[in-house]
Amino acid sequence: MILLLKQLELQLSTRPGGRSARVRDAVLEAVHVELVHRGYLGMTVENVADRAGVHKTTVYRRWGTVDVLIADALDRGRDAGWTAPDTGSAEGDLIALAREVVDTFTDPGRSRVPIALVAAALQSGRARQAKRDYYTARHEAAGVIAERAVERGELPPQADPAELARQTCAPLFYRVFVSGEPLDHATADRAARAALAAARAGLF
Amino acid sequence: MILLLKQLELQLSTRPGGRSARVRDAVLEAVHVELVHRGYLGMTVENVADRAGVHKTTVYRRWGTVDVLIADALDRGRDAGWTAPDTGSAEGDLIALAREVVDTFTDPGRSRVPIALVAAALQSGRARQAKRDYYTARHEAAGVIAERAVERGELPPQADPAELARQTCAPLFYRVFVSGEPLDHATADRAARAALAAARAGLF
DNA sequence: TCCTTATCGCAACTCGTGTTGCGTTAGAGT
DNA sequence: ACTCTAACGCAACACGAGTTGCGATAAGGA
Numbered sequence: 001m002i003l004l005l006k007q008l009e010l011q012l013s014t015r016p017g018g019r020s021a022r023v024r025d026a027v028l029e030a031v032h033v034e035l036v037h038r039g040y041l042g043m044t045v046e047n048v049a050d051r052a053g054v055h056k057t058t059v060y061r062r063w064g065t066v067d068v069l070i071a072d073a074l075d076r077g078r079d080a081g082w083t084a085p086d087t088g089s090a091e092g093d094l095i096a097l098a099r100e101v102v103d104t105f106t107d108p109g110r111s112r113v114p115i116a117l118v119a120a121a122l123q124s125g126r127a128r129q130a131k132r133d134y135y136t137a138r139h140e141a142a143g144v145i146a147e148r149a150v151e152r153g154e155l156p157p158q159a160d161p162a163e164l165a166r167q168t169c170a171p172l173f174y175r176v177f178v179s180g181e182p183l184d185h186a187t188a189d190r191a192a193r194a195a196l197a198a199a200r201a202g203l204f
Numbered sequence: 205m206i207l208l209l210k211q212l213e214l215q216l217s218t219r220p221g222g223r224s225a226r227v228r229d230a231v232l233e234a235v236h237v238e239l240v241h242r243g244y245l246g247m248t249v250e251n252v253a254d255r256a257g258v259h260k261t262t263v264y265r266r267w268g269t270v271d272v273l274i275a276d277a278l279d280r281g282r283d284a285g286w287t288a289p290d291t292g293s294a295e296g297d298l299i300a301l302a303r304e305v306v307d308t309f310t311d312p313g314r315s316r317v318p319i320a321l322v323a324a325a326l327q328s329g330r331a332r333q334a335k336r337d338y339y340t341a342r343h344e345a346a347g348v349i350a351e352r353a354v355e356r357g358e359l360p361p362q363a364d365p366a367e368l369a370r371q372t373c374a375p376l377f378y379r380v381f382v383s384g385e386p387l388d389h390a391t392a393d394r395a396a397r398a399a400l401a402a403a404r405a406g407l408f
Numbered sequence: 409t410c411c412t413t414a415t416c417g418c419a420a421c422t423c424g425t426g427t428t429g430c431g432t433t434a435g436a437g438t
Numbered sequence: 439a440c441t442c443t444a445a446c447g448c449a450a451c452a453c454g455a456g457t458t459g460c461g462a463t464a465a466g467g468a
Contacts, residue, residue: 018465020415041327046455055417060456062415118381119326122319123245132384139383166383167375167398173382174374177322179343180336190407194371197405198398222435224445250425259447264426266445 026052031073040116067124074130084142090149094168098188101172156202163204167195230256235277244320271328278334288346294353302392305376360406367408371399
């Protein structure tokens with residue numbers, strides 16, 4: 001039995017407690033700070049190591065590249081837990097959700113993390129997977145907006161509850177990453193109402 | 205008069221005819237080939253120079269970085285001219301448009317260019333501006349879909365004709381760059397119909 | 409407490425990107 | 439045809455990211 005536990009421990013990560021865990025926490029915290037402070041471009045393995053008070057070879061050996069660092073930091077922070085807005089109506093929920101996205105991307109400090117995430121995902125499969133997991137969790141959490149609306153009789157039954165939230169956010173992300181057009185609350189509200197109109201038509 | 209022309213010529217670019225133009229064409233063509241062949245990650249100033257049959261210092265002196273190269277190649281290729289599909293109905297046009305986007309991003313060869321564009325825009329202001337100009341032209345060209353629909357009486361007058369096309373494409377780009385979910389024709393059709401439902405509701 | 413070894417710090421090294429100085433080539437005007 | 443000079447090619451260099459070997463440290467079990 002003890003042997004089994006030892007093998008399991010070896011498979012997962014040897015010596016999880018103590019120094020290794022401290023180093024890991026310090027480095028991933030440094031990744032976050034560095035990301036908010038300088039953004040993806042300023043992110044260097046060496047900078048992260050310095051901020052974490054750790055030698056760069058340690059970071060190189062355990063993570064390898066900045067993309068893996070970002071992916072790992074994201075996996076760690078996902079537990080933070082996000083809950084969808086609950087205003088009492090589908091339109092209110094969607095507008096609040098859309099404005100939350102707009103507010104995030106119009107604040108340089110907060111926008112650097114998701115932007116870095118997209119940039120990292122374009123360069124590394126590990127980061128791509130982390131990003132996908134992150135947004136899958138988000139969509140799942142946002143699905144309750146549609147489910148509550150269906151319960152209230154505001155919307156017809158939805159084949160995919162998450163689609164309403166996706167459709168609401170898509171035009172905003174489109175502006176940020178594709179067209180480069182500016183974001184404001186009017187755009188957020190329009191995106192929310194457009195998604196709602198499609199949901200009412202039973203398209204999701 | 206001759207003096208004026210000379211000054212103008214100096215302001216624009218000295219010695220535009222002959223070797224300089226040939227080098228420029230060769231390099232920008234090489235950028236395109238290299239982009240399709242290897243994608244953004246494989247893009248190196250040195251690779252582009254080699255393929256163009258030009259020394260790397262020439263490219264470094266005239267462009268500086270790969271992002272500027274991509275931006276310049278895009279500016280040059282924009283004249284290629286894209287026209288919106290014209291099927292006779294708004295729904296047909298939008299579905300054709302959406303499927304065009306899906307087909308582009310499900311073909312590794314064709315998807316590398318727009319993906320590289322987004323990646324470059326995340327790292328350089330010059331590329332960001334080029335991308336913005338590119339999609340502005342696209343939106344303008346796609347605006348005729350809504351205008352024709354209004355003329356036919358399919359839709360109420362639109363405040364912004366381009367918004368219909370933007371709204372159609374947004375969920376597809378969202379999947380590619382943000383959520384990482386796969387694309388197919390069903391997704392394209394749903395996006396087209398959702399945008400149309402919002403336009404019918406007079407939201408754009 | 410003592411031993412084993414995973415993990416870390418340090419320094420030196422490799423390698424590819426980007427830069428600089430200088431001689432050469434080829435457009436453009438006379 | 440001749441001259442001037444912008445633009446190019448070449449070679450050597452500078453710089454920083456990433457790697458490697460080795461000694462030091464600390465975690466975990468006996």
